[in-house]
Amino acid sequence: MEPAEERFLLASVAGGDREAAEVLVDRTYRRVFALLCRLAGDPDVAADLTQETYRRAWAALASFDGRSQFSTWLYRIATNAFLNHVRRPHAVVPLDEEHGSTLRDGNPPQDEEVIAAQTRERLRKAVLGLPEELRFTVAARYWAETPVAEIARAEGISEVAIRKRLKRAYRLLAVVLEEVAP
């Protein structure tokens, strides 16, 4: 969604246009779901967390300062919603357990698909083990496909600083992935 379109929709929402809010949902919910799916590793949990994300967004819309794009603001809310979900005592997304949800039921998994699924899972755990600022930067950049400049605006720092964060995240992920390698 283009920034100009997003601004127009938000202005319409502020004017009481409910349809504009629905258009905002249509434009953004897929990427929010994709981000949460990569973070949680479970589409069902990701769907629930996507709903939770929008619930929180509507409640906190008055505090949205327009510094970053609405979608980037949603990604931050989604990440926090996921972390809260994981920290709950009754969380059903164990970080240590391999999920078979990424494999299609009923079909014998191919070797390549199994290896790819295992790799994604290791990567997911490694990303979740990153420090908070690195975790959000990596998730927003690669799992929500957010441009570096937009992440920089959302975080209130320079693009160079975001790239440094990414470099640091690469090194930490490489170490973690080597440690868990069989």
Place this chain on the structure above:
Amino acid sequence: MKKLTDREIERLLSARGTSEPPGGLAQRIKAEIPEVLQVGGTGLEPENVRAMPARSAGFRPLWLIAASLLVVIGAGFMAVRLLGPSEDLARQIALAGVTVIEDVVVTVPERGAAEKEKLGSAMTVAKPATKAERPATPSKAHGISKNQSAAPGKIQPTVKGQPREIRTVVAAGAVKEPAAAMPQSRMVEEGALAGNTAVSNKARSVAVADTMGQAAAPLSAAAGSIVVVVQDTVRKPVVGRCSSSAVTGPT
């Protein structure tokens, strides 16, 4: 697993493995949109709202500027008052160009009874309010001329200063106990009066009176001493201070 490079990590992170969102998710989210939404942030208001500036939009900055100016002016005033020239510096400025002789001895020659009467009558009119009220020939009231004014009294520096030829004698003093050293009448005659500034009217130059007053002011604050201000031959003020016991004269 071999050591992963940054490029390989980037490729792994970029790999797409996400399934599509379940059907109906968008409808569920839309169903939870509240009836009233408040949007924050600048520039997000509707166009018609942005076109109408708030009534106090220009008032608040103006008020802040005025308050800031008041604070700056007040701070500057306080700084000048606190860091301005001190009283000591004012005294130094007042004494600039004035020779101060410590511990002078004033000798007062004996006068005749007739002369005392003349001096006494002159001192009663010593402070005319206006120039017109002044005696026409003040030097005549004492029976001496300007050039002869050094004759009745002499100031002798006892420690440092050298003897000077004195043309005009103007005495201003603050003596707590003048009677201990000399009779009150003699003090009055010579113009040294306790408690206030008494000026011998004889040969007083109006032009130098203020200068001498300024010169005497720093010294006159010392109680129990007599401050003598004279003008030497080049009309330069000379200030002397002596204790009441140092004033000698016929009793």
